[in-house]
Amino acid sequence: MPDKETDVEALIEARWSAVMARDHLADGRFVYAVRTTGIFCRPGCPSRRPARRNVCFFETAQAALAAGFRSCLRCRPLDALENPVDDSVARACRLIEASEAPPSLDELAAAVGLSPGYLHRRFKAGMGMTPKAYGAALKIRRLASALSSGVKVSDAIYAAGYAASSRAYEAAAGGLGMAPSVYRRGGEGESIRYAVAACSLGWLAVAATGRGVVAIELSDDADALREALGRRFPKARLVEASTALARWLDAVVAHIEAPGALLDLPLDVRGTAFQLRVWRELQAIPAGTTISYATLARRLGRPKAVRAVAGACAANPLAVVIPCHRVVAADGKLRGYRWGLTRKARLLAREAGEDETDEEEDDLVQILRLPAPPRP
Structure with missing residues (x-):
């Protein structure tokens, strides 16, 4: 003890x-x-x-x-x-955080003086996840922290609370986005393929690991996209592979040009437990509609976490595929799009079926510094 x-x-x-x-x-x-x-x-x-x-x-x-x-x-x-987290839930969180092995729901309930079922409901309402999921997220975080400090992989696995290395590797695939040994080296040795293409919103980059698409970026400069990928994956081996990624690249471009196009891409999404919940909820927003950050927070069961929701939207690694452009301010104004408000407005206009005038096209071309399309 x-x-x-x-x-x-x-x-x-x-x-x-x-x-x-x-x-x-x-x-x-x-x-x-x-x-x-x-x-x-x-x-x-x-x-x-x-x-x-x-x-x-x-x-x-x-x-x-x-x-x-x-x-x-x-x-x-x-x-x-x-x-909104009440005292009982906060105490349960502290118990989970301070325990080497996550306590059972019965143990947590006894410690805070509630029935297991009632604590489970209050915990999920306050934290947006179950006590079991919270404990699993903490173990992944401890594993990441230990690996980042440079300790041996086996030591990091057991220090994080995993009883077997197989469990750690299984959890790491979703929580870290890579094997523990690769994470320890900062992604060193991992191969990430990418392809760059022009579209009506400027330049588009799609990057992928062997598991799926890991990044989709927009910019008005192709070289800036390559630099951005280098900063995001500083120790990975970046390989330009336009042919290998042609089908996925074409699918994203088609979705940008005609938002009704079906996007069926394997994804390798990496983020915190909360970010992943936000991104999944974003994918449930239908094209042609928008919601506010406050509404999104309520849907997640965290009505006071508006800033946290906005932060998760800003950290979105997959432009268009995770449609954070469909989230607007409470007054309906467009705010906080990491790839530029002009692009956000264009995407929303297309999804709403609104026509783009010649004047709007000229303005966008000037902003993106692209050659103007020929007039009919």
């Missing part, structure tokens, strides 16, 4: 892993403060990560304020007071 000191160390390690992963699922359950700046933040804050030696943790934003720290102006941790 681990002693209290070990439990505290495990809890701190889990919280530091959440900060390193910018995990929005942890927002509202604790805050971290940076001694050198005097500022405290949410775990999912997009700011530059601090040195661990300068970080301390607080259960609440009020506690950080009482200790003399100031609220971050980027992530606004005081807004976490609106977090």
Whole structure:
């Protein structure tokens, strides 16, 4: 039985892993403060990560304020007071985080004083996933953290709480997007094929591993697309393979030009548990319709997680295929599209069946710096 000191160390390690992963699922359950700046933040804050030696943790934003720290102006941790996660669910989360092996639902329920079925429903409503799924996501995060620190793969697997290496490799395929040994090397040795083509929205790049499409990018410059892929996969071997990816590339271009075209592509999507839930929900939005970030958050069972939902949309690795362009502000205005609002407007107009005037075409051509199409 681990002693209290070990439990505290495990809890701190889990919280530091959440900060390193910018995990929005942890927002509202604790805050971290940076001694050198005097500022405290949410775990999912997009700011530059601090040195661990300068970080301390607080259960609440009020506690950080009482200790003399100031609220971050980027992530606004005081807004976490609106977090819908109740005390019982928060305590269950802390128990899962501090345990080497995830507690059973019965054990969690007994610890927080609720029936198993009631805790299960409250946990899913507050966290957007079941206690079992939350524990699995934590194990993947611990595995990623251990592998990133450079320890042996076998040591990282057992430190993360996996009883067998086969279980870790099975989980890593979906959670890390690659085998643990490849992840430890920062993707080194993994081969990623890519192809670039022109379309009416500028230049398009499709990149894929042996498992499926891992990135779809849009730009007004072909070289910029290649540079972007290099930054995303710094240690992987990038191979331009236009012929091998021709069918997938043509399918994406056809979908851009005529949104009704069927997209049947194998995907190799990599992200946090929360990001994956957001991206799956985005794929359920029909073409020709839009929803707000707030509506999307409600559909996920996290009505207060609007900023986290927006962050997951911004991190979308697959333009068009994961249609984050169909999410708009509450007032209907177009905001926050990583590939440019002009492209977002064009995609939505096409999906709605709206005609594009010659004047609009000229404006877009100028923005994308492409040669104007010939007039009939």
